Structure formats: C-alpha cells, structure tokens
Amino acid sequence: MFEAKIYITFKEGVVDPQGITIKGALESLGYRSIYDVRMGKYIQMKLNTQDKEKAESDLKQMCAKLLANPVIEDYRYEIEEKCGK
C-alpha cells in the first residue's frame, strides 16, 4: 500500500480569483499583514499496489491527465509506503 500526497497549484502569473477573494475576506476581518494568498488543491490518495515504480508512473499520468490542468496548473507529489492496513 502506498500513500500519495498531491499538491496542485496555479502556475505563477495565472490569476487566482479564489485566492483574491480569501485575501479580501481576511482583510475585512482585520488581518492587515496579508501580502498574497494562492488557493490550491491537496489530494490524498491510497494506492493498493506493491510496485513503487508503477505507483509513481501511474500517479504522474493521473496528475497530467485528470487531476491538474497542465495549461494553468503545476503539480507535485510525495509518495510513501504504508505498512499494515
């Protein structure tokens, strides 16, 4: 069993309306020190396989094909083996 953590973020220069909205909302709550907010996605995935190489290559394909939009988003992932359950 492998556990993967995938982080998907907008590429630099891409406008992030959700981040801008969050920044505005936090400022209206009185937090004045915020310089920038960028919103991304965090996906936790459990893979039921023994083969780390296969898991990694699958993960890369999944990110490129479905999870991230490579035109405007970057992705990175961490993968670690989980023993037991």
Next chain:
Amino acid sequence: MFEAKIYITFKEGVVDPQGITIKGALESLGYRSIYDVRMGKYIQMKLNTQDKEKAESDLKQMCAKLLANPVIEDYRYEIEEKCGK
C-alpha cells in the same frame, strides 16, 4: 516576510463526494489500484510581518474563523521565514 502553507482536509468519517468522484473517474480511465481518494485544500499565504509569534497566532485564527470549517474539517500549517522579496 513569512510564507505559510495551510492544508485543510475533511475529518475522518466525513464523506468526501469530490474524492469519490475523482476515484470513479480515475478507475474509468483504467487505474485499478486506487483504494481511496480524499480531496483537500492547499493554501499558500505570504504574510508581510516580522513577528513570527503574531504571524502564527493570526494564522491559527484565520484557519479556525474563515479558512476551515472546524465541524467537518481539520487543518494544519507550516510557516517559514522568507528573506528578501
């Protein structure tokens, strides 16, 4: 300047419809080894302050008040000092 990374995830036991949909979509693309997918949020925030303690306490409050829903979501954050710009 501090840079914070905030990870917001559903608490265990809370149904995650987005995660279930992603799992289904990946399976329909032929990835059979997926055991579980959980969708979360990943927020990158830049704080324009010199005071790390203040930055941390602000961050905690922001997560509890606005960024996460403490009834169904957990949050954690990392904070590090950035030199220069």
